[in-house]
Structure formats: structure tokens, C-alpha cells
Amino acid sequence: MASKKLLLEHIDVPGINTYDVYRQKGGYSSVEKALKSMTPETIVEEVKKSGLRGRGGAGFPAGMKWSFLAKPDGVPRHLLCNADESEPGTFKDRYLMEKIPHLLIEGMIVSSFALGANVSYIYIRGEYMWVSFILERAIAEAKANGFLGKNILGSGYDLELYVQVGGGAYICGEETALIESLEGKRGNPRMKPPFPAVKGLWQRPTVVNNVETIAAVVWILNNSGDDYAKIGVGKSTGTKLISASGNIKRQGVYEIDLGLPVDEFLNSDEYCGGMANGKRLKAVVPGGSSVPILPAELFYKTANGDARLMSYESLADGGFATGSMLGSGGFVVYDEDACIVRNTWNFTRFYNHESCGQCSPCREGTGWMLKVLHKLEHGQGSIQDIDLLWDIQRRIEGNTICPLGDAAAWPVASAIRHFREEFEWHVKNPKLCMERNYGLLESTKKFELVS
């Protein structure tokens, strides 16, 4: 069954990036509804009922996060939209902002109203400079039409919305690093507590939400939280944008009902269209580079033999032993020719490069892992190196200020867990591993590859 399109329904309408067309298609009606007939409390209640979970990666319930926001008298509060989108494999927020920027602006207005924020920011990665220009134009249009600025729609509610560009740093996607960066500093994550809901931007109560989370609020208010909760499966309510890349026929951004079987997502022509070039599936990273990699057989089925679904729970089924995570929805597909050792080395180099350097386990640990992986990838490693690698990643996880340390450890741990033989093959075949991949021949013996 085709998934519902709550976010992307009008994405292909010519001119939908302009205010006029967006408005003709019913745009900004949630602002009218919210400001004329709802209170901040009833909006928070609707979002709670919807079961909407944060789409930035952690999946924390949005309504609950909103209800934690401190409201001390006389202290301004802020809503920050996290448009830093730097998790390898993820490009959905960019797609949404580029194609239908007013949806995000509309979401920012109703969400800011719900939180009592009068100045809100969209923090966007500096590399998306041209997207920031699209957003700025959309904001100017919304303002010219009375949806931003003073006394919006005569409701007495004021809101200014600004776009802030970053300077190129993955870590600024972490919410407290984002706040530091918005204060004009290095993106060093803060210790929690205090949480941003109590002391965030300029020590004021702050909510940080992902682009897609904020955009989803629009549909929830136009319809209802209950209607939203009817879509999806269990605690994975609503739809999710998935950025699909790698060795598939149709790369791109897809909106799916949560709970869609992974088989259908990967192989049906409506979505990824199956593997490219007649190759066989080797592995999938279902939720961005930070989440555990799954070999083909564990991707299609959980350890219990149930069909795996695109939902928070099903992708995580089996814990890290046999499962992974939905994460940011950065769905990366590897065919039989992909080298897992090389990919692990590549991801580790990424985390080492992006570590802010504040905590030793992350700063030093990612550097050590990189060195060991470099040896293994280049045919200079030993079997003990594989054990050493395992040991280092274990000492990073859980021992750092922010979750980047975990995010660096998990890809390494899962690669060794599921593909140890491929690491050993690199050790035993130092020359051969520089010429070709383990995947071409050897893996067919060890793994049951699924076409």
C-alpha cells in the first residue's frame, strides 16, 4: 500500500517554493487555526497525542520535550530548528527545505507559539548556504504576508524568525554544541544537566528540534494528534523521510509510513527499486553512519525470524547484538563489492575528524581506532589488532560528554561483530586485500546473501 504523504504531498507542484502557490495549496492554515482557536497548551497536548518522535536521530517524543520547557517569569524562551544535517547518509532535511521551505516556516510559527518563543532560529549547516538563501526568501514572503513579525493575524502574538549559518562542523548537530555555535563559539557540547529546556541559548529555556519534526507539527495541527497516531505502527507513529543512497537503483528521499517492511522499501519500484547493476545485497546501515551496520540476513529478518519493518522498534529489535536503529533515516545500502573494512575505516576517519576534542576517550580513541583500521585496511594489520579495535571502541562508549563518542564506537563494534571474518581475511591476505574486496568471492561462502 502506498504510504501517506503528510510532508511531501505537494512537493512536485510547480512553484510550491513560493508563498503564493504554497498558500493556494492550503499553506499556513495551521497558523490560522492555532492562533485563532487554540492555546499553547492545547497545541502541546495535540503533539503529545500524535506520538510524534524527534526525527533528528534520537527519537525522543516531541510533545514530552515541549512540556519540559521551563517557563520562569520574565525570561524569554527560544525554539531552535536543527538544520545542521551532517550525519553521513542523511539528506532529507535539505530536500524538504529546498523544495518546500514554507512548510518549515509554518511549522516554526506554530511551534514557537506553542512554546511561547518570540524569537526563533533555524541553524543550518554552512555548506547549505544556498538553502539558507531559499529559507530567507521564504521568511521574507511570510513576513510580507503577515505570518511573521508583530501581532501575527491580529492575535497579539509576535515572532521573529532568523536563519543562522554554521561554519562546517558535524558536532554542531548535537543540540548543546549547536547552542554554543549559535552563541558565536566553538561547537563544544555542554555537560548535561542543565538541559537546554532549563538553560539553553544564552542560558534561557530552549527547545531544539529537527527540521522534519517541526514540519510534521503542521499536519498534526491541521488534522489531529489522534489522526497522526493512527498512521504507523505502535510507538512509531506517522510518516518518516528516508534518505536512500548507496548501491540501489533509485536513490533519493522517500516519505514512508513507519512500519513499512524493509523488503518493500528496498526492493519495490516505488522506493529504492532494488539493488543496482544486478548485484547482491551485502549490508545496510539503516539510520545514518552512527547506527550499527546490519548484514543482509539480519536486515530482512530479526533474530526471531520476523520480517523487519522500517520502525524505531523493529530496526532496533535484538539490541546491538542483532539489530540497529532507525536513527536519522539515512539508509545506506552496500552491495557485494563493498569492503566493510574500508567503510569502517572511512567512517572512523569521519568521527576522528569531527570529534570536538573535549573528552579524551573520544579524541584519542577515534585516533587510535583510525590508526588500527588504517593498518587493517592497508594489509598491515594483525589478528590482535582486531581485538585491540574491539577493546578501544568499548572504552569510548558511554564515557564521553556527548553521544558522538558512542556514534564513533557503534559502527566499529557492529562491523567487527558481523563481519569479523572479513577483517581476518584482510590480515591473512595482505596483498590481495589491496587489489580486490573480500565481498567478491569470499563472502558468498560465509554469508547467505539475499538477492
Place this chain on the structure above:
Amino acid sequence: MSHSYDIRVSNVTAKIPFPQEVLDKVIEIQTHYPEGKQKSALLPVLHLAQKQNEGWLSIPVMEYVAQLLNITAIEVFEVATFYSMYNLKPVGKYVLEVCRTGPCCLNGAEKAIEYIEKKIGCKVGETSPDKMFTLKTVECLGACGYAPMLQLGDSFVEFLTEEKIDTLLADLRSKA
């Protein structure tokens, strides 16, 4: 992680003070924040400053930015050395920043990088002998589904092929 600053290349090149329209923009950006929080303007202003200085930030330019925002120079250096988009040494007329992260590699990023190196006559991290191109590799730019890709100034060039790279380089050379 942060990159170090090479003091040997800190000669002045920018036209200080910046032109009035840039100064107006700096003032406009500061209105986005509450009173006393003008330091928040630092990242956006550094982008503007870099554009005024042939694509990189020299020490005098950073000192000037500090004055504009009424903060200390060290606060500017701290930030400029942390973020990957700020260049701390001179760059070529065009900076080609090719993504080298995993998902792009699945679709030929490494080959594209090698091809560009060959075509412009320098390695990653270097500037071509004719000072036309600086080649950098960068981490995931949010274009994994459109790989291989590179960033050129404020825009992305995606689905790179050898022909596309040839055309791009020829276009840029003819514009220069």
C-alpha cells in the same frame, strides 16, 4: 578537529575597512540577537569576511572582525580554527571541495577525486600551479544520494562524471 594556523602566510590582502554594503550587512545580522549578544554574529560574519579576502581569513582580517563585533581577537581565532569552512591560508580562485565520506564512496567519490587531481595538476590539500583551483576533501555534505559530488562556493555540483568534471573545469577556466 581544529586545524592549526600557519603564521607564515598571515600577510594582509583584504581591503579594510570592508565596503559599506558589507558593513551594513554586519549590522543587520547583529539585530538578530538580543542586546549584548552580538558575538552570535561571528560565524555568519566570518563567511562574509572570507568572501572579502579572496576566500580565506588572514590574521588582520580576523582582528578586524573582532573590532567590528567588539570582541577580542582570540575569540575570533578560536572559532575560525574550529570550523572546516574557514580557510586559514590562501586558496586558489576556485575551491573544489569533494565529499569523501562512505556513502559517496559507494558511488565513485574516490575515482572522482583522483580524476580531478590529474586534471588540475595538484593533490588534495594543494592549490594548482596556475593558482586557479584548490582541491579539498570534505566530509558528508548532505548529498549522498547525488554522489559523487563537490561543493563550489555557495553551490553543489552533483552526479559527477569525467565529462561533467571536464566541462566544469573548462567553464571555470574560461570565466576566470
